Amino acid sequence: MKDAKSKQVKAYIKELKMYLPVFCADTKRYVSDMRQALGDFVQENENAGKEDLVREFGAPKDMAANYMIEADGEVLGKAILRSRYLKRVITIVALSIMVFYGIECTLAIISFHRLEEAYISREVIEIKVEDEYQVEDEGQIEEESQIKE
């Protein structure tokens, strides 16, 4: 029963987090306090279900909207700007990494193909050299045997 209640609280908080546009220190404190308030309600009302939570506290999206209306505009504005800046930086870094590895992979594929061709040509040369040596060796053996004779 307790697990089911804590699951309801967790699900509510998860949904609330989804509707909050930023997750800064203030929103973190808000979410923590909301978790506590929900926990208090659940503890005081034994048979409380998800509908009771919504009736008492409002839907998670309304809860997030309430926070946005009441929260300090300056703090929230800074957090939103910081979040946007971070997203841009992360996007640029991710793109740079992708481009870098893309180039790396392309170069690696090109050099692999070159190496593949080089290996084959060397193999051919080695076979030829072996044949020549064999011929030379055979010639030498024949010459030596003629000298001996």
Added chain:
Amino acid sequence: MNEKSNFRRGSVELLILYLLSQKDYYGYELSVVIREKSNGVLDIPVGSLYPALYKLIDLGYITDYKKQIGKRLTRVYYHMEQEGFKRLDILLKDYTLTTEAIQNVLKYQITGEEGK
């Protein structure tokens, strides 16, 4: 407080400070007490109450502390500070003046001569 404070926001601040001048409360308890004592007329959602509490903390009117309840539960209680009492005095005077002024305006009725 915020420059954009409106009547409801002002009331929330007054109600919180008044209740905390009586004793320390935790967030959800404050919301429940306001609703019960106003016979359900003032239903301030907890979602709105917490940002108001944070502002009061930032302004130094109240402080918060954690209290262990039972083995696993920890609650954040809010406590009124000296600056909070001063602020409450100002808000109460302002509230009394404003409600009196509003009542006076609402009592006013245009007499026959003034209507012309």
